[in-house]
Amino acid sequence: MNYSLTILILLIPFATFLFNGLVGMKFKPIVSGLIGTIGLGVITLLAYLTAWQYFFVDGMVGGSFPKVIAMSMEWLRLTDALRIQIGILLDPISVMMLVVITTVSFMVHIYSLGYMKGEKGFERFFSFLSLFSFSMLGLVIATNIFQMYIFWELVGVSSFLLIGFYYSKDSAVAASKKAFIVTRFADLGFLIGILLLSYFTQTFDFKVLTGTDQSIFAQTAGVSFLGMSVMTWAALLIFMGGAGKSAMFPLHIWLPDAMEGPTPVSALIHAATMVVAGVFLVARMFPVFYFQAPDALTVISYVGGFTSLFAAAIACTQYDIKRVLAFSTLSQIGYMMLALGVSGYGGHEGVGYMASMFHLFNHAMFKALLFLGAGSIIHAVHSNVMQDMGGLRKYLPITHITFLIACLTIAGVPFLSAFFSKDEILVAAYEHNKLLFAVEFLVAGLTAFYMFRLYFNIFWGKETHYHHTPHESPKTMTIPLMILALGSVFAGYIPFSKLVTSDSMPFESHMDFGIAIPSVLIGLTGILIAWILYKKESKIPERISKSLGGFYQAVYHKFYIDEVYMFITKKIIFNCIARPVAWFDRHIVDGTMNGIGWITVTSSRNIKGMQSGNLPQYGMVFVLSAIILVLIFSFLI
Amino acid sequence: MLQGIPITHVLIVSSFMFFTGVCGFIIRRNMITILMSIELILNAVNINLVVFNKYLFPDQLQGHFFALFVVGIAAAEASVAIALIINIYRRLNSISVDKVNEMKY
Numbered sequence: 190m191n192y193s194l195t196i197l198i199l200l201i202p203f204a205t206f207l208f209n210g211l212v213g214m215k216f217k218p219i220v221s222g223l224i225g226t227i228g229l230g231v232i233t234l235l236a237y238l239t240a241w242q243y244f245f246v247d248g249m250v251g252g253s254f255p256k257v258i259a260m261s262m263e264w265l266r267l268t269d270a271l272r273i274q275i276g277i278l279l280d281p282i283s284v285m286m287l288v289v290i291t292t293v294s295f296m297v298h299i300y301s302l303g304y305m306k307g308e309k310g311f312e313r314f315f316s317f318l319s320l321f322s323f324s325m326l327g328l329v330i331a332t333n334i335f336q337m338y339i340f341w342e343l344v345g346v347s348s349f350l351l352i353g354f355y356y357s358k359d360s361a362v363a364a365s366k367k368a369f370i371v372t373r374f375a376d377l378g379f380l381i382g383i384l385l386l387s388y389f390t391q392t393f394d395f396k397v398l399t400g401t402d403q404s405i406f407a408q409t410a411g412v413s414f415l416g417m418s419v420m421t422w423a424a425l426l427i428f429m430g431g432a433g434k435s436a437m438f439p440l441h442i443w444l445p446d447a448m449e450g451p452t453p454v455s456a457l458i459h460a461a462t463m464v465v466a467g468v469f470l471v472a473r474m475f476p477v478f479y480f481q482a483p484d485a486l487t488v489i490s491y492v493g494g495f496t497s498l499f500a501a502a503i504a505c506t507q508y509d510i511k512r513v514l515a516f517s518t519l520s521q522i523g524y525m526m527l528a529l530g531v532s533g534y535g536g537h538e539g540v541g542y543m544a545s546m547f548h549l550f551n552h553a554m555f556k557a558l559l560f561l562g563a564g565s566i567i568h569a570v571h572s573n574v575m576q577d578m579g580g581l582r583k584y585l586p587i588t589h590i591t592f593l594i595a596c597l598t599i600a601g602v603p604f605l606s607a608f609f610s611k612d613e614i615l616v617a618a619y620e621h622n623k624l625l626f627a628v629e630f631l632v633a634g635l636t637a638f639y640m641f642r643l644y645f646n647i648f649w650g651k652e653t654h655y656h657h658t659p660h661e662s663p664k665t666m667t668i669p670l671m672i673l674a675l676g677s678v679f680a681g682y683i684p685f686s687k688l689v690t691s692d693s694m695p696f697e698s699h700m701d702f703g704i705a706i707p708s709v710l711i712g713l714t715g716i717l718i719a720w721i722l723y724k725k726e727s728k729i730p731e732r733i734s735k736s737l738g739g740f741y742q743a744v745y746h747k748f749y750i751d752e753v754y755m756f757i758t759k760k761i762i763f764n765c766i767a768r769p770v771a772w773f774d775r776h777i778v779d780g781t782m783n784g785i786g787w788i789t790v791t792s793s794r795n796i797k798g799m800q801s802g803n804l805p806q807y808g809m810v811f812v813l814s815a816i817i818l819v820l821i822f823s824f825l826i
Numbered sequence: 827m828l829q830g831i832p833i834t835h836v837l838i839v840s841s842f843m844f845f846t847g848v849c850g851f852i853i854r855r856n857m858i859t860i861l862m863s864i865e866l867i868l869n870a871v872n873i874n875l876v877v878f879n880k881y882l883f884p885d886q887l888q889g890h891f892f893a894l895f896v897v898g899i900a901a902a903e904a905s906v907a908i909a910l911i912i913n914i915y916r917r918l919n920s921i922s923v924d925k926v927n928e929m930k931y
Contacts, residue, residue, distance in 0.1 A: 802927030804860070808852045 192242070192259035195277050198235050198287065198326055201228045206319035213312030219302075221312035225319050226298040232326075233291040243284045244688055254693040256280040256396050261332055270391065276332035278395060281689040282472055282546060286329035289553045290462050292676070294322045296669035297457040300561050303665030304453055304568060314354060314451070321347035325462050329469060333393035334383050337470070341379070341430070344466065345372050348458050352450040364446035371443040375433020382426030385419060386477075399476040406481055417484070424482035428471060428489055435467025435522050438496040442751055444519060448511040452564030455511060460518050460560050461553035468525045468549055475542060475691060479534045490530020494625045497523025499748070501635040505642065506734075506745040508575045510563050513643050514556070517599070520632060521552050527629065528614040531621035532691060539691030540698060541621070544613030547685040551606040555598040555677035558670060562592040565666055566647060569659035575643070580652030584659040587667045589648050591674040596644045598677045600637035601712040603705075606681030612705045619704055633708050637715030645723035836877045844870035857911045857921045861904060868900045 205228040213221035243257070261276030298318060305314055324343030331337035346369075353365030387393050389412070390405045397405060412419040431437075436444035447459050458464070471478065471489060478486050500519035507513045525545045532541025565588040570578055582589045598605040601612075611633065618626040661667065686698035722730050734741045743749065843866050850863030872893040879889025915921050 804923045804926070805852045805855075808848070812848055812852065 192239060192257065192277070192279060194235055195239055195259045195279070195330070198232045198239070198291075199277075199323060199330075201232050202319045202323035202326065204228070206316050206323055209312050209316035209319060213316060216312075218311035221315045222298075222302050222305075225315035226295070226302060228319065229291065229295045229298045229322060232322075233295040236287040236291040239279070240284050240288050243279055244281075249695075252694055254281050254688075256693075258332060258396070259330075264336075273335050273393065274333055275336050277330045278332040279330065281693055282469065283329045285546060285550060285689050286469060287326065289550055290322065290325050290329065293461040293553050293557045293673075294318070294325075294457055296557065296561070296673055297453045300456075300564070300666050300669040301451075301453045303663045304564055305451065308451075310354070314351075317347055317350045317354070318454075318457070321351065321458060321463075325466075328466060331395070333395060334387070334398070334474075335393045337473075338376075338380065338383060341434070341466065342376065344463050345369065345376065345434070348372075348447070348463055351454040351458060352447045354451055354454065355449070358449070361449040364443075364449040368443040368447050371440055372433045375440050376430050378426040379430020379433075382423045382428075382430065385423040385426065389419060389423075395473060399474065403480060418482070420477075420481040421484045424474075424478050424485035425488060427474065428467075428485060431467030431470040432492065433467070434470075435464050435526070436519055437467065437492050437523065437526060438499055439750065441496065441500070441519055442754055445512050445515045445747070448509070448515050452511065452560060452567060455515070456557045456560030456564065459515065460556040464518060464522060465525065465549050465553070468522060468529065468545060471526070471529050472542065472546060475529065475532075476534065479532075479691075486530050486532075488530075490527050490622065490625060493523045493526025493528075493530055494628045495523070496520070497527065497632045498628050498635075499523075501632045501639065502744050503747050504639040505635060506741065509573045510566070510575055510578075510643060510647065511560070511573055513639060514559055514563060517559075517636065517639065518556055520636060521548070521556065521599070524611070524614055524629065524632070525549055525552070527625060528617055531617050531625065533621075535692040536694070536696050537698070539696075540613055540686075541617030542691035543686050543689060543698070544610055544617050546689045547683075548607070548610035548614060550683070550685070551598070551610050551677065551680050554673055554680050555595045555607060558591060558595040558673035558677055559599070561666070561670055561673065562588050562595060565662045565670065566592075568662050568666070570655070575646045577653055578647045579650040580648070581659060582648040585648075585661050587661060587670060591667075591670040592648070593644065594674045595677055596640045599640050600716055601633055601708060603709055604681070606677050606679070608705075608709070609681040609700075610685075612700065612708060613698065615704050615708055616701045630708060630711060634711040634715040637712040638719050641716045641719030642723050645719055649724050651726040833877060833881050836873065840870045840873040840877070843867075843873070855922045855924055857914070857923055857926075860923065861907050861911070864907075865900060865904065868896055872896055 205225050209221040209225060243254075247257075248254075257279040259277040259279050261274050263272055264275040265273040267273070298315075301314065301318065305311055308314065321344065324340045324347055327340035328337055328344055331340060349365050349369040352368050353361050355361045383393075386398075389408045390398065392398065392405060406420065414422055417425075429440075433440045444459060444464065448455055450459070478489075497520045500516040500523060504513050504516035504520065507516060525548050528541040528545035528548065530541075532545065533539055534542075565585065566578065566581065567573055569581070569585055569588075572578070594605070598607045601608050615626060615629055615633070618629050687695040690696060722733075746752070847863045847866030847870060850866065851860055854860055854863065875889045875893045875896070879886065883889075911921055914926055918925050
């Protein structure tokens with residue numbers, strides 16, 4: 190069976206992007222909204238069909254899921270050896286990502302019809318959403334690392350455009366620039382990594398790179414730089430790109446600020462899809478990492494573990510509900526990275542890989558739900574800050590229930606989706622590295638605590654005096670919430686160990702109750718603490734934060750990472766590099782050019798009097814000069 | 827025709843014509859006169875061409891033909907120059923070169 194229709198998955202969002210972007214403003218806003226939404230609906234259907242076809246109709250070939258090249262064409266031929274293809278690669282993770290992206294994107298499109306209603310630039314918003322969907326889908330089905338890089342940058346640019354959607358707001362503009370510069374800086378590392386890798390392996394192709402034939406890496410043997418093998422360098426540089434997009438420490442600074450964008454955008458880009466591109470990248474290149482650069486994998490696991498703890502701690506202290514969710518996203522992506530870092534290859538060894546993809550899938554559902562729920566709350570209250578909320582459960586019943594489901598899911602309550610994936614991650618961590626296991630175990634508790642701190646503060650607690658009674662959001666916003674709630678409850682029952690595994694071969698995975706029970710208990714403890722502290726208005730949280738003193742302040746200010754960056758960029762780089770360069774540019778480069786211009790102007794002003802327009806004078810000068818020349822030459826020769 | 831006449835005589839005539847032309851070009855203010863001076867200069871050159879050809883390469887004809895070309899070009903140039911002068915006269919009501927100094931700088 191062929192997959193010729195999969196090309197439409199790319200073309201339809203691109204077409205709606207062009208339509209909405211070029212002629213969208215000629216119609217009523219609702220037209221472009223509907224066109225974008227219907228286009229997304231069609232490709233969601235196509236993605237489901239593709240997944241069904243791939244997993245259940247075609248199924249396994251020789252015991253494992255094959256890598257199918259559904260389409261491939263030559264895009265750029267630099268030399269005979271160096272050709273860049275554009276195509277569609279279907280394998281378990283790309284098919285899974287197709288399902289995730291189209292589902293969440295479709296929900297966000299429907300939701301935006303309600304949320305963005307009456308906003309200026311409605312059609313612009315939808316065209317950017319289409320552009321994003323197009324580039325994200327192109328990223329996951331890339332057949333080679335270069336195609337991935339192209340779409341990687343497109344994703345970055347659409348993220349930039351959407352964060353800066355409210356371009357008249359200074360903070361949004363600053364946030365979009367920050368996001369773009371930080372991720373672009375990381376992408377520089379990615380590009381160098383790609384070039385290193387392809388220089389030594391002579392190929393961009395994922396199928397070749399991740400295949401069983403390891404002889405392509407023969408040239409890298411013995412090449413090392415600064416004490417690390419060249420493959421470790423390449424892998425780490427590629428991971429740097431992934432860390433930038435996935436906002437891993439220390440490149441995480443852009444993600445909290447990115448919450449300046451409209452809330453549906455935060456749900457789609459900065460929670461469910463784009464920020465997991467880094468995880469996807471590592472997963473896509475996993476055999477390369479595992480066989481050629483195991484040191485890089487260790488680095489990934491520690492970066493992931495540290496980020497998850499660090500972000501979870503910050504999330505406990507923030508008051509802006511979207512920022513809490515942003516830090517929660519960081520923490521959960523840290524989980525996924527860690528799971529990849531501790532994973533082995535093949536069979537039950539590869540449980541970390543499977544768990545990471547599983548958690549990515551579940552996380553996309555429940556985090557999109559949380560963000561859309563937060564959007565619904567913001568829509569009702571017109572504020573982002575927790576202190577302006579409280580007792581909202583009476584006014585927003587549907588949002589309340591769905592938000593509660595999402596909170597329970599992320600806290601790891603049994604039989605909801607994240608319970609299964611988090612358990613697998615903990616199993617993988619436990620088998621590989623006890624320290625990282627302990628960190629993740631602690632983070633599981635912290636996650637439950639901060640999510641329920643958020644929940645109780647919003648829906649319970651003291652009821653704030655509202656200027657006008659908050660009311661439930663329209664149907665277009667609540668229906669996606671309900672669908673995603675169903676997704677986050679039942680996604681855990683998908684048998685991931687049969688479908689998405691490190692070597693594409695299914696294996697049996699069992700619930701490990703020795704780990705599941707303690708992790709559930711610590712989650713419940715977190716919920717309980719939040720219940721005690723925030724269910725009713727009390728002075729205890731304030732007293733606790735006072736007693737922690739300096740530590741609390743440090744966490745509240747996100748460990749001053751932003752300030753450190755500001756110090757490095759503004760004080761050191763600006764004063765030591767930018768200023769001398771600017772001086773050189775203004776005085777030496779510009780000075781040379783201005784000097785040449787000045788000389789020309791001055792000399793021409795002084796000699797222009799010689800052109801009097803008087804013809805006999807010209808003739809006189811001409812004749813005299815000729816005579817002088819004749820005399821000179823006759824004496825010289 | 828030139829038999830028996832020394833080359834110096836002919837060159838003296840052509841030099842005289844040439845400097846008459848140059849003087850006329852510089853001194854006179856009437857454009858038509860200037861044009862006539864230019865014709866004098868050209869014809870002085872023509873004489874030189876023919877004479878040198880005759881005395882240096884008696885059995886060749888390049889100089890003669892060159893002189894013929896110069897005559898032709900001079901005719902064309904004169905027609906263009908007169909057309910310019912007529913236009914200038916229509917515009918300025920004068921053909922004195924002193925009045926035509928607007929094309930400076």
